[in-house]
Amino acid sequence: MNRKTDNTEGFDAGRRSLMKATGVAVAALGVIPVAAATPAFAQTSSWDKVFPKSDRVDHQKVSFKNRYGVTLSGDLYLPKERGSGRLAAVVVGGPFGAVKEQSSGLYAQTMAERGFATLAFDGSFTGESGGEPRNIASPDVNTEDFSAAVDFIGLQSFVNRERIGMIGICGWGGMALNAVAVDKRVKAVVASTMYDMTRVMSKGYNDSVTLEQRTKALDQMSRQRWTDAEKGAPAYQPPYNELKGGEAQFLVDYHDYYMTPRGYHARAVNSGNAWSQTTPLSFMNMPILTYIAEISPRPILFVHGEKAHSLYFAETAFAAAAEPKELMIIPGASHTDLYDRIDKIPFDRMADFFGQHLA
Structure with missing residues (x-):
């Protein structure tokens, strides 16, 4: 297994921008311009993905509820x-x-092609999922979302519910690991280019x-709650992934994915929209990987880029x-390369991994 430990990539010079990406510096430094939330969208039946539709796969829009009653929108492939x-x-x-x-x-x-x-x-x-207000996140709710997806797919007549795996990408890589630690129905998990x-x-x-x-930061976000409560609606952080110059390379990489035709999507928070200013509160004292060892004896495959800041x-x-x-290190790959670079994402290895452990 190849490993790399030097991944500093100029953090000190870009510290303000880096912290802005977490929402912490926005509060800590008092820089709180207001952005609009992504509006709620009705489910569309049209193909509006940023990748081409495969002629080897059937696609269907679906919806299901999580344990908190929020209706989630999904794409089933x-x-x-597929045989009988x-x-x-x-x-x-x-x-x-x-x-x-x-x-x-x-x-x-x-993976459906495989x-x-x-x-x-x-x-x-x-x-397209439900829930108000828009563009808020929580480690508990988002972990539950993964298990709700397992609920749904395990009820389908064409699925063997004893053979269910999970893939979490970037920040949802950590959520996937947290979900699998408690959800013993999941037999194997891949964390790709993960964040905690x-x-x-x-x-x-x-x-x-x-x-x-x-x-x-906590003081400012705590006081922001009074402002939000008084107005009856949350204030939002600055628009995500807009560049002003001088940003660290990985922020340029985010912009190259989320703000260009390569990966832009109007519904994505990261495509020029924003999280609420108080979204970081629920993440500040809830470490999600505390029980990662309890995933064992079920296997974990970590996939990460050699040059990823993360x-x-x-x-x-x-x-x-x-x-x-x-831990599979992809030579020469950055963090966002594993979002969509087909030549760098090891789909064959993932298919072999699940083929072995979901047998």
Whole structure:
């Protein structure tokens, strides 16, 4: 297994921008312009993905409720050549701030081409899924969203509910690991280009936030609650992934995916929309990977880019996880390369992994 530990990539010079991406510096530094939330959308039956439709896969829009009563919107993908037996299934979520028409849909469709029933879905309060107000997130609710997807796909007559796996991408990689730790129905999990969102929101990139900064951020967000309560609606952070110059390379990479035809989608929080200003509150004191070792004896496959600024999240999670586990480093790949670069995402390895462990 190839490993790389030097992933600093100029964090100090871009610190303000890096922290802005977590929502912490916005509060800590008092820089709080107001952006609009992505409006709620009715489900569309048209193909509005950022990737081409496969002629080897059947696609269907679906909806289902999570344990909190929020209606989630999903895309179900099935291989056209699927025989008469029940299929192994894989549910797919992420990245954080993305929608199912982006990376998770690409992963789901590609895995369906390899013989799995797959489900990509929008998290609560985002995309085509329900929930008000819009564009808020929670480690508890988003973990529950994954298990709700398992509920749904396990009830389908064409699925063998004893053969269900999970893929989490970017910030939802951490959510997937958290879900699988408690949801024993899931037999194997892949965390691709993962973030631990509770770690980055509470401590900043490379754990660089000081206690003073954290306290100031929490104080400001706490007081923001009064403003939101008085107005009856949340205020929002600055628009995501707009560039002003001088940003660190990985923020340029985010812009290249979310704000260009490569990956732009109007419903994505990351495509020029914004999370609420108080969204980080629920992440600030709830570490989601506390029980990662309890995924064992079910296997974990971590997939990460050699040049990803986020590699340290996967390395830390890998070290904390129990066997069986594997950390697959993709040579030369950045964080966002594993969103959509077909030549770099190891779909064949993922298919082999699930083929083995969902047998």
